[in-house]
Amino acid sequence: MLRDIFEKRMGKGPDFSRLKRGVNAEGDNDARNLPEIPDNMWKKCNFCGKPILTADVKENLYRCPKCGGYFRVHAYRRVEILCDEGSFQEWDKEMPFVNPLDFPGYKAKVDVTKEKFKLDEAVISGECLINGERTALCICDGRFIMSSMGHNVGEKITRAIEKATEMRLPIVIYCCSGGARMQEGIISLMQMAKTSEALKRHHDAGLLYISVLTNPTTGGVTASFAMLGDVILAEPKALIGFAGPRVIEQTIRQKLPEGFQRSEFLLKHGFVDAIVKREDQREVISEIIRLHDKDLIEKSMKTFGRVSDLDEAEISADGAVNAAGAEEKASGKTESTAWQRVLISRDPKRPTAKDYMDLIFDDFIELHGDRCFGDDGAVIGGLAYFHGLPVTVIAQQKGKNTKDNILRNFGMPLPEGYRKALRLMKQADDFRRPIICLIDTPGAYPGMESEERGQGEAIARCLYEMSGVKVPVVSLVVGEGGSGGALALAVSNEVWMLENAIYSILSPEGFASILYKDSKKAPEAAEVMKITAADLKKLNVIEKIIREDEPASSENIHEIAKLIDEELSDFLARYKDKTPDDIARERYDRFRSF
Numbered sequence: 001m002l003r004d005i006f007e008k009r010m011g012k013g014p015d016f017s018r019l020k021r022g023v024n025a026e027g028d029n030d031a032r033n034l035p036e037i038p039d040n041m042w043k044k045c046n047f048c049g050k051p052i053l054t055a056d057v058k059e060n061l062y063r064c065p066k067c068g069g070y071f072r073v074h075a076y077r078r079v080e081i082l083c084d085e086g087s088f089q090e091w092d093k094e095m096p097f098v099n100p101l102d103f104p105g106y107k108a109k110v111d112v113t114k115e116k117f118k119l120d121e122a123v124i125s126g127e128c129l130i131n132g133e134r135t136a137l138c139i140c141d142g143r144f145i146m147s148s149m150g151h152n153v154g155e156k157i158t159r160a161i162e163k164a165t166e167m168r169l170p171i172v173i174y175c176c177s178g179g180a181r182m183q184e185g186i187i188s189l190m191q192m193a194k195t196s197e198a199l200k201r202h203h204d205a206g207l208l209y210i211s212v213l214t215n216p217t218t219g220g221v222t223a224s225f226a227m228l229g230d231v232i233l234a235e236p237k238a239l240i241g242f243a244g245p246r247v248i249e250q251t252i253r254q255k256l257p258e259g260f261q262r263s264e265f266l267l268k269h270g271f272v273d274a275i276v277k278r279e280d281q282r283e284v285i286s287e288i289i290r291l292h293d294k295d296l297i298e299k300s301m302k303t304f305g306r307v308s309d310l311d312e313a314e315i316s317a318d319g320a321v322n323a324a325g326a327e328e329k330a331s332g333k334t335e336s337t338a339w340q341r342v343l344i345s346r347d348p349k350r351p352t353a354k355d356y357m358d359l360i361f362d363d364f365i366e367l368h369g370d371r372c373f374g375d376d377g378a379v380i381g382g383l384a385y386f387h388g389l390p391v392t393v394i395a396q397q398k399g400k401n402t403k404d405n406i407l408r409n410f411g412m413p414l415p416e417g418y419r420k421a422l423r424l425m426k427q428a429d430d431f432r433r434p435i436i437c438l439i440d441t442p443g444a445y446p447g448m449e450s451e452e453r454g455q456g457e458a459i460a461r462c463l464y465e466m467s468g469v470k471v472p473v474v475s476l477v478v479g480e481g482g483s484g485g486a487l488a489l490a491v492s493n494e495v496w497m498l499e500n501a502i503y504s505i506l507s508p509e510g511f512a513s514i515l516y517k518d519s520k521k522a523p524e525a526a527e528v529m530k531i532t533a534a535d536l537k538k539l540n541v542i543e544k545i546i547r548e549d550e551p552a553s554s555e556n557i558h559e560i561a562k563l564i565d566e567e568l569s570d571f572l573a574r575y576k577d578k579t580p581d582d583i584a585r586e587r588y589d590r591f592r593s594f
């Protein structure tokens with residue numbers, strides 16, 4: 001309505017080009033020169049420069065209605081956006097002022113800031129419900145001296161973490177900071193250690209911490225609580241970095257590239273699990289909390305005893321292979337040769353791991369990055385539900401076309417892919433979620449960058465750490481199980497294969513060129529190598545074969561996914577009463593027997 005009035009009076013819309021600079025959505029209003037229009041109604045967007053109406057900005061969750069740019073949000077506005085109505089109960093609302101260095105003029109500055117923004121400090125804390133999930137919550141407010149971290153900010157956050165630990169609550173922290181509070185000197189620095197220590201205790205108590213990075217999250221806050229989330233989310237295009245761009249440019253005298261230190265840059269470099277739009281945060285955060293709810297996990301695990309109607313004998317004796325054998329005879333299907341299966345397993349039209357994931361699991365939330373170097377497209381991992389049970393799913397993913405294959409590196413993981421997988425497995429272990437791995441790789445990527453970043457170390461670390469995981473782990477080879485690159489996700493309680501999948505020490509071509517000095521003898525090599533599901537079942541390398549009446553394709557993937565679904569249900573039913581120690585010991589014994 002205001003827009004209508006405005007346009008009637010002014011025609012096209014205000015000309016803001018004469019204004020020197022834009023403002024934040026709720027910052028001081030630079031549009032005050034415009035006659036007849038209420039001062040606080042029109043703003044100039046500081047991303048696109050277009051005139052925007054404050055009411056529209058609020059309606060649009062404090063984003064520019066024209067360009068979608070993200071404005072900073074005041075702490076209490078965030079509460080309104082995020083929390084269930086009326087559920088936020090604030091903790092430590094007022095803190096006594098401290099001035100550890102007796103810094104001249106500091107008290108006056110804080111007093112003026114308090115008065116101006118009606119805010120006691122640069123962070124608020126409390127407990128709330130987010131879509132019904134109870135959690136502790138801290139929200140930094142960028143207006144308050146750049147949300148710099150002084151004693152009171154550190155103290156409020158630390159108290160909130162300690163209280164969450166005591167109350168056994170998860171904690172969500174919306175980070176925003178220009179860095180340390182200069183006026184508090186070294187005492188400000190100590191807040192980094194204090195908050196990190198409290199988070200370590202919260203983590204050791206088995207509780208979840210979700211950190212949300214907003215524009216800007218820089219300095220000491222990134223080098224402490226901001227980067228310590230079990231799950232780290234970011235708002236689009238937020239500036240996130242230890243040394244701010246101005247500091248870097250002044251120090252090394254180099255111009256930084258476009259997009260440097262933005263959320264998307266951090267995602268690519270492995271430091272952010274996901275970028276979540278503002279309108280989705282409530283849903284995503286509450287889902288992540290639910291997927292880490294140990295009571296829910298325990299309760300839904302118990303129900304797996306009732307899912308399967310399959311005959312006991314069929315399960316315990318030979319699993320699906322009996323059924324496969326029986327049907328094969330009945331249908332008169334002829335047995336494929338090993339080499340034929342090699343070709344089938346590599347068929348570019350064969351369904352990928354993600355195709356099965358989409359059919360078997362619900363509400364998958366992908367988590368990215370190894371928190372060290374990058375995010376590998378050849379490995380997909382994250383959280384999902386399997387018949388209501390929270391699980392961790394990790395898959396090696398091939399592409400469907402050339403462009404996709406480049407993104408997925410043809411299903412050949414880099415060290416950061418294995419480190420991401422391992423990070424997600426450890427998280428699953430901490431929160432008692434079963435782990436399901438889908439394997440489909442020609443092998444770990446053999447390239448210079450792999451060696452530089454320690455491919456061998458990354459795979460070895462997976463084998464080492466997986467052996468100690470105390471939740472049930474099952475791996476299914478859906479296509480190619482190439483060597484160490486496949487084994488890195490297969491130190492599991494059970495390993496299964498689709499009927500036409502292969503699992504081998506190296507490719508038949510490689511084997512033939514080493515032993516027969518002729519890679520063309522690959523078909524012969526395939527026969528002697530014992531790489532088919534049936535051969536590996538006889539060698540006890542795998543427990544189960546999931547039958548493919550016809551080679552898997554988009555035509556029959558639903559049937560195959562249903563078989564996998566039934567087998568997974570049975571697997572979980574068999575593991576529901578086992579103790580964590582037994583689960584790890586059985587896995588040890590499984591591999592000890594070779």
Ligand SMILES: [Zn+2]
Pocket residue numbers: 045046047048049050064065066067068069
């Ligand atoms: Zn804009």
